[in-house]
Amino acid sequence: MIDTIREAIASINEHDSVKISDWRLVERRLQRQERYYIAAQAEQARAVDEASYSLTVYVDTVINDKRFRGEATVTLQPTFSPEDCAAKIRQAVFAASKSHNPWFGLPAPSDLKTALPVSGFAALSPADQVDVVRRAFYSAAAQFKGSARINALELFIIEEQKRLINSRGVDYSATIWRGYSEFVVEADSRDGPVELFDDIEFSEPDTARLAETIGDRLAQVRDRALARPTPQMERIPVILRGKEAETVFSWFFDNSRTEMIYSKASAFEPGENVQKASDREDVAEPLDVWSEPVISGLPSSTAFDTDGFPLERTPVIEKGVLTTLIGSVRHADWLGVPRKGAFPLFSVSPGSMSLEAMHAAPYLEPVMFSDFQLDPVTGDFGAELRLAYYFDGKKVIPVSGGSISGSLSTLRSSMRRSRETAVATLSRCPVAILLQGATITGIR
Numbered sequence: 001m002i003d004t005i006r007e008a009i010a011s012i013n014e015h016d017s018v019k020i021s022d023w024r025l026v027e028r029r030l031q032r033q034e035r036y037y038i039a040a041q042a043e044q045a046r047a048v049d050e051a052s053y054s055l056t057v058y059v060d061t062v063i064n065d066k067r068f069r070g071e072a073t074v075t076l077q078p079t080f081s082p083e084d085c086a087a088k089i090r091q092a093v094f095a096a097s098k099s100h101n102p103w104f105g106l107p108a109p110s111d112l113k114t115a116l117p118v119s120g121f122a123a124l125s126p127a128d129q130v131d132v133v134r135r136a137f138y139s140a141a142a143q144f145k146g147s148a149r150i151n152a153l154e155l156f157i158i159e160e161q162k163r164l165i166n167s168r169g170v171d172y173s174a175t176i177w178r179g180y181s182e183f184v185v186e187a188d189s190r191d192g193p194v195e196l197f198d199d200i201e202f203s204e205p206d207t208a209r210l211a212e213t214i215g216d217r218l219a220q221v222r223d224r225a226l227a228r229p230t231p232q233m234e235r236i237p238v239i240l241r242g243k244e245a246e247t248v249f250s251w252f253f254d255n256s257r258t259e260m261i262y263s264k265a266s267a268f269e270p271g272e273n274v275q276k277a278s279d280r281e282d283v284a285e286p287l288d289v290w291s292e293p294v295i296s297g298l299p300s301s302t303a304f305d306t307d308g309f310p311l312e313r314t315p316v317i318e319k320g321v322l323t324t325l326i327g328s329v330r331h332a333d334w335l336g337v338p339r340k341g342a343f344p345l346f347s348v349s350p351g352s353m354s355l356e357a358m359h360a361a362p363y364l365e366p367v368m369f370s371d372f373q374l375d376p377v378t379g380d381f382g383a384e385l386r387l388a389y390y391f392d393g394k395k396v397i398p399v400s401g402g403s404i405s406g407s408l409s410t411l412r413s414s415m416r417r418s419r420e421t422a423v424a425t426l427s428r429c430p431v432a433i434l435l436q437g438a439t440i441t442g443i444r
Helices: 003-017 082-097 126-142 207-224 242-254 256-263 329-335 406-416
Strands: 022-038 039-065 066-076 149-164 171-189 192-202 238-241 289-292 316-317 346-349 364-367 380-391 398-399 403-407 421-425 427-430 432-435 440-441
Touching: 003 039, 003 082, 022 126, 039 082, 066 082, 126 171, 126 207, 126 364, 149 207, 149 364, 171 207, 192 207, 207 364, 207 398, 238 242, 242 289, 242 346, 242 364, 242 427, 242 432, 256 329, 380 406, 398 432, 403 406
Parallel strands: 238 364, 346 427
Antiparallel strands: 022 039, 022 149, 039 066, 149 171, 171 192, 238 432, 289 316, 289 346, 364 380, 380 398, 380 403, 403 440, 421 427
């Protein structure tokens, strides 16, 4: 199929008036296992093999002695005939010819600077790959002896063979393992069953991490069944954990991207302290952030980005100061900064405060929201509480209802991070953040 696509490109450039200046092709071959469970019973099992080809074509134009580059992407199926491929590619060429972005060059061949580790799934049979994950989930559920249980669970394990080639000679390949599970846990309350939903991504058969994830949600849904209405409270710290803590850290990481800087969506400036809004503020705890090509256990790990640019671990924010912009090669070129690549993953330095210290004084610790939202530009956040733990100084009380809100623009300088770190969805970062000054709205 790759040869067919190459031949179609060559034919277009030979016979058509609009030429393809550059191109990038990504081949993906997937073997996917799918399992669906109701309670502990398997309801459906499927195995899927598929292949797809994503071709991006670039068309250059010169207007008033200035060079521009347009692009368009099409998906080509392995069942396409040579004529089908050529017709589809011509559609992309026409679309690309109508776009006039500032010019940038594609990456040239270069040695990869990072290697993906071999996943533990590779040594297991397809049946064992599913079984080791299933047993991790359901063994955790068995510890609750019916006080909380798995209502439904979906499980996907994917082996992807990926190849990226371009017209400049880049030719990279990688084997990527992606595990994903969605699950609903439930417990009985006086008013009937209550449920919590969650999901997890993984690239390793890490039974401890898988069991801990679902075990935490089972314990929380059990507490959700006993939760009281969230009381009104003022001037009490909020502790964000897990995915919500990662979302806060990702605000710093994402606003350090060339795409955000170029579009002026980010207020960050290289060389400035991004932990404070003005020089008058004092920073409680300096922040370090690195871009990461690989984090063990996370399926977004990659040795090269979507443009085919090799990635290596790079400091982005050092002691609160933005030192390096990361992002797509085009935006780096447009900004006139060194190319570093577009990283999917990041890591954050641990804080100086232990979880035990965070829990020593009264606090509100949300662990499940209806839909946590954080504005990627302003840093404003808010969400309704499905379950939180309120420590009044004497006892911990599960509560539900009400909401929290705030803005990182005003809270970031006083933010504290936990000493403990863990792998989340796109990072390795502190497991908790303590925020002073967030608004808590109770329901009584």
